[in-house]
Amino acid sequence: MNFYHRLSSPEKSELDRQIASLDWPLVHQLVQSVVLKPQTWKIPADLSPPTVYPYVPNDASQQEKYRKAFARGEDLLRQGKIAAFVVAGGQGTRLGWDGPKGTFPATPVRQKPLFQCFAEFLVALAKRYGRAIPFYIMTSPINHAATVSFWECHQYFHLNPQQVMFFPQDMLPAISFDGKALLETPASLALSPNGHGGSLLALHKSGALADMQRRGIEQISYFQVDNPIVRCIDPLFIGLHDLDEAQMSSKMLPKAFGKEKLGNFCLVNGKLTVIEYSDLPDSLAEQRLPNGELRFRAGSIALHAMRRDFVESLNDHGFALPYHRAEKKVPCIDPISGQPIKPDKPNAVKMETFVFDALPLTTRSIIYETSRTDEFAPIKAPTGVDSVVSSREITTIRNAEWLLAAGVQIPRRPDGTPDCSIEIAPSFALYPQDVLARKSDIPPISAGDKVYLQ
């Protein structure tokens, strides 16, 4: 590079530190296999939909299985065998929030940050089952310090700091189409996190898996940082996964329409695989069964249960997940003139891993269907679909359903949506059935009210 000699000493040491932190043999291998040799993907010939545990059990024997599974999940919690794991290393470019995404004010009434939602859920769960729940938080080198200081500032939202572990994922450089690492500034490479699949490597490299082993953790409940109403640990789901001796399992949502932007759960040569919505041809995405249902109806919402020993096995002989090529517009500097470049079309390849690529590596995996209103309100963008606005609306709709089931009157707009905002803290209710016992604490709700229940 032409600029090194012009950098100040601190700039030089920062760049040296950055360069030393990267896995260059891996980068070299990926330049050859991912950047210079564009990946081709062909729709597999042997493709079929997987079987799924339905949201509501089909018959009496399945109902009995769900009862047993819920009890198993609760037992695992009582025995302290489940850890919660959130991946919070993404860049959140679509949201455009100045800070880690987990610090974003999410809830409809108190505007609690996403991290607080998870902490309160885990505090309430630990109280119910009489056992602390270890919480692992994956950051990236970009947001690690800000994430840790946010938690410290808020005294860990009443979690015991001994139970909360932070660790950053690895970064990879953006590579130009001719195979060179790009510079973002004269003193810094253009780096980005190695994808959410990098969490399964970071769990190993950081010592988190070893820490889990010391604590007697057998199961990991994996979720993303952007969903304020996620059940950080769901005894029913993790119980089904454990009873069936699965290695890694998934929750799914029935897609609202064929080309909805969710990964598609498919069986490829008998192996469970997630095919991205952009890769599934329209003819298959839209295909319907005689009963009118989509044939490939199971959409991935990135909620997984995984055995700790399965994640360990993914790291036994180097890291097992493949790297994908993503062509992106990466702001950088011209390596000769040093002039900034703001590309208007993709100029580089980013290399990323996806957590769902671990699924085909399992010998046993289950999928459990969940309900959209019950636990899917992601915040990806400021407005529109999957925005803070839609997330707050879904949260209120979910909470209104919980209250209605306990016989509470909900004011409605002409279109049927609740004419109020309702926030239920996990200390008030973890499950809909908890509401009944607290019914006397719920005030009458009028149009336009903002109701907070704790």
Ligand code: UTP
């Ligand atoms: P997204 O696909 O929504 O990406 O991540 P993002 O980086 O947060 O947001 P955009 O695409 O830049 O707008 C889904 C989940 O995976 C985590 C994110 O933090 C989020 O919880 N993730 C993603 C990581 O932890 N690391 C990554 O490298 C990528």
